[in-house]
Amino acid sequence: MPSTSGGLSVNGVRLHYEESGAGAPILCIHGGGSSALVWTGAAEGLARLGRVIAYDRRGCGRSERPEPYERTTVGEHADDAAALLDALAPAPAVVVGRSFGGWVATELALRHPGRVRALVLLEPDAPGLSAAADAWVSAFGDRMRAVAADAGVGAVGEALITEVAGQDAWRSFPEDVRRMLTDNGPALLAELRAYETLGADRAALAAIVQPVLLVTAADSPPEFHEPIEALAGALPDARTELVGGDHLIDPASPVVIAFIGEVLGTG
Numbered sequence: 241m242p243s244t245s246g247g248l249s250v251n252g253v254r255l256h257y258e259e260s261g262a263g264a265p266i267l268c269i270h271g272g273g274s275s276a277l278v279w280t281g282a283a284e285g286l287a288r289l290g291r292v293i294a295y296d297r298r299g300c301g302r303s304e305r306p307e308p309y310e311r312t313t314v315g316e317h318a319d320d321a322a323a324l325l326d327a328l329a330p331a332p333a334v335v336v337g338r339s340f341g342g343w344v345a346t347e348l349a350l351r352h353p354g355r356v357r358a359l360v361l362l363e364p365d366a367p368g369l370s371a372a373a374d375a376w377v378s379a380f381g382d383r384m385r386a387v388a389a390d391a392g393v394g395a396v397g398e399a400l401i402t403e404v405a406g407q408d409a410w411r412s413f414p415e416d417v418r419r420m421l422t423d424n425g426p427a428l429l430a431e432l433r434a435y436e437t438l439g440a441d442r443a444a445l446a447a448i449v450q451p452v453l454l455v456t457a458a459d460s461p462p463e464f465h466e467p468i469e470a471l472a473g474a475l476p477d478a479r480t481e482l483v484g485g486d487h488l489i490d491p492a493s494p495v496v497i498a499f500i501g502e503v504l505g506t507g
Contacts, residue, residue: 243260244258244259244260245257245258246259248324248327250323250324250327251316251319252306253298253299253303253304253305253320254303254304255295255296255297255303255304255324256276256296256303257276257293257294257295257328258283258293258294258295259293259294259328260283260284260291260292261286261287261288261291261292262290262291263289263291263504264289264290264331264333264334264357264504265290265291265293265325265328265329265331265334266286266289266290266291266292266293266334266335266336266500267294267321267324267325267329267334267335268283268286268292268293268294268336268491269297269317269335269336269337269338269341269342269344269345270294270297270300271338271339271341271342272339272340272341272400272428272431272432273396273421273424273425273427273428273431274300274301274420274424275296275297275300275303275420276295276301277301277417278417278420279294279491282492283492284492285492285497286336286492286496286497289497289501289504289506290334290500293324293328293329293333295324297317297320297344298312298316298317298320299312299426299427299430299431300427301420301423301424305426309426309427309430310429310430311430311433311434312430312431312433312434313434314340314343314347314437315347315351317344317347318344318347318348318350318351318352319351319352321335321348321352321355322348322351322352325355326355331357332355332357333355333356333357334357334358334360335348335349335356335357335359336360336362336496336500337359337361337364338362338363338364338488338489338491339362339365339487340365340434341364342361342363342365342366343364343366343367345359345360345361346359346361346364346366346445346448346471349450350444350445350447350448353448356450357450357503358451358452358453358499358500358503359448359450359451359452359453360452360455360491360496360499360500361452361453361454361455362455362489362491362496363455363456363457363460363464363468363487363489364454364467364468364471365377365435366467366470366471367435368441369466369467369470369474370463370466370470372462372466373463373464373466373467374435376461376463376464380403380432381432381435383399383403384396384400384429384432385429385432387399388425388429393426393429394422394423395422395425396425396428396429397420397421397422397423397424397428398410398418398422400421400428401413404460404487404488405486409486409488442474445471445475446476448475448476449476450477451477451478451499451503452471452475452477452478452479453479453480453495454468454471454472454478454480454481455480455481455482455489455493455495455496456468456480456481456482456483456489457483457484457485457486457487458484459484459485459486460486460487464487468480479499483495
């Protein structure tokens with residue numbers, strides 16, 4: 241399906257974005273230290289339902305990286321997403337977020353509720369809702385910083401993928417994706433600093449009245465499942481789905497396609 245790409249300056253940085261399809265907007269927010277590059281196949285599937293906007297978050301991939309880029313916040317990324325939507329798609333969007341991108345999507349709904357039509361959260365980060373998950377992230381951050389100190393910041397991307405998807409996942413990625421993840425080491429380290437701020441507020445989450453799909457993977461660690469259960473209990477209109485595989489859940493999996501089709505009336 242034909243796609244277009246461009247760049248847009250928002251909140252002091254220039255963001256790279258790609259669009260495909262037509263109709264209601266579907267915003268795709270990638271996970272930690274990644275980029276829209278890994279969503280290419282999913283964007284093709286989602287574009288059958290609406291106008292897909294996939295972008296590289298600040299500091300990642302083809303978007304601008306502030307220098308020095310040592311710290312960021314989830315609110316900063318949520319505000320970037322809102323500004324991007326304001327410029328490209330005035331109508332509320334279905335927002336699909338993976339991992340850290342799921343946390344950004346949740347924060348977008350809290351800070352800018354008028355921009356969000358529905359949420360699809362693929363094993364989203366949700367600091368403050370699960371002690372086990374918070375401990376896992378803290379230890380993971382320590383490991384990533386140790387990798388950067390011992391082997392250089394360029395080794396952090398491979399270490400990330402090995403942690404969340406297993407030893408063989410890195411070799412299965414195309415060269416351009418491996419290069420992107422390697423180059424994004426500084427962004428991942430900056431994003432890990434976001435977990436030092438206050439996490440999710442259960443009472444505040446009750447304000448998200450839009451429909452939400454929470455997706456978790458069967459082979460992910462139990463610590464990844466606990467935030468899903470907590471979010472399901474805190475969000476007024478949430479449903480959960482379990483899919484096969486690991487943390488790198490397909491954003492265009494059948495359960496996601498069915499949910500978005502239902503929300504948009506195109507299913």
